[in-house]
Amino acid sequence: MTDQPLYAELGFTDAEWGLLVGLPQSVLTAASAATPDSARKTRQETAAGLDQISDARASASRLVSAVARAVLDATGDPDRGEEMPAIEPADPAGYAQDVVARAAEASALLAAKAAPADAETYKHWLVEIAESVVGAASTGGVLGIGGDQITESERAFRDELAKALAA
Numbered sequence: 001m002t003d004q005p006l007y008a009e010l011g012f013t014d015a016e017w018g019l020l021v022g023l024p025q026s027v028l029t030a031a032s033a034a035t036p037d038s039a040r041k042t043r044q045e046t047a048a049g050l051d052q053i054s055d056a057r058a059s060a061s062r063l064v065s066a067v068a069r070a071v072l073d074a075t076g077d078p079d080r081g082e083e084m085p086a087i088e089p090a091d092p093a094g095y096a097q098d099v100v101a102r103a104a105e106a107s108a109l110l111a112a113k114a115a116p117a118d119a120e121t122y123k124h125w126l127v128e129i130a131e132s133v134v135g136a137a138s139t140g141g142v143l144g145i146g147g148d149q150i151t152e153s154e155r156a157f158r159d160e161l162a163k164a165l166a167a
Contacts, residue, residue: 006066011113019106020063020122021070023099024053025084027126027161030099031133033092035151041136046086048136050078052129063118064125096157104164123165130158 007017028049032042054077056068076082089095103126110119134154150158 010063010066012109016109016113017070019102019109020067021074023102023106023126024049024056024067024071024129025075025087026099026102027129028053028133029087029089030092030096030161031130031154031157033089034096034134034154034157036092042086045133045136046084047078048132049129050084052125052132054078056125059121059125061118061121063114064121067122096160100157100160100164103161104167107165107167126165127158127162130161134158 007014007020012020028046031049032045037045053068053071056064057072059065059068072078075084078084107119107123110122114122134150134157
């Protein structure tokens with residue numbers, strides 16, 4: 001047994017690990033903020049994103065499962081009745097651009113330091129988080145009837161994220 005933290009065993013520095021651990025919650029927040037919604041719909045979106053993060057603890061990827069555990073340790077584990085702090089960016093479009101830029105940085109980092117399977121699993125997981133958030137609640141309509149399941153701004157964020165991670 002070693003005294004090194006798991007992220008060091010995986011080959012990452014503290015700052016690099018911070019990037020990888022910070023992205024899942026940032027993706028959740030940016031995807032949710034892409035279109036202004038009611039508090040109820042925002043809660044639905046957050047719950048969907050948290051489910052994706054929580055489920056990833058069982059991932060076959062050591063990297064993804066370690067990141068998921070670290071995210072929930074830092075933000076709150078819904079399995080223990082804890083709630084992730086609500087983050088409402090003052091500039092949702094600027095926040096989304098920042099998240100996409102950090103995703104591109106993480107993609108390059110993973111290409112350089114992670115096993116290819118771990119890198120692909122992590123990147124796919126981030127897109128899954130965005131997908132689950134933007135598809136969790138429809139926007140518009142009357143009394144929950146009609147509206148768009150995924151708005152243009154939500155679709156644009158998801159697509160930009162996927163493009164940044166594919167590079």
